[in-house]
Amino acid sequence: MNRHISMITLVITLILTFCMAATHAANQGPDRIDIYGGRSGKVPFPHAQHQDRINDCNVCHSVFPQETEAIRKMKEKGMLKPKKVMNLQCIKCHKEEKKTGKPHGPVTCSTCHVKS
Known part of the structure; x- marks a missing residue:
């Protein structure tokens, strides 16, 4: 038994x-994606690295959907204000991590954006 x-x-x-x-x-x-960055140029984004670190897709995808070119499409439709993703998502999180002494991502615009 x-x-x-x-x-x-x-x-x-x-x-x-x-x-x-x-x-x-x-x-x-995807492991890596290029995010639409407007006139400042694309943002090469280490997607898998963020997934491993954050462990909650909704941290980002509550703001924009999980689809190709979502940020560009939303900005073109006026659904995302300029710099909203950068200031309220990326830079905010990176600065919070930096304050606590944890490894963090870039905290300035030009560090991420790549002009073609």
């Missing part, structure tokens, strides 16, 4: 582990 319970527990554990790994992999997204 105990052997059957142990076997069932093992099978359930394996199934749950597989499901969690598959869900995590499905939500990864």
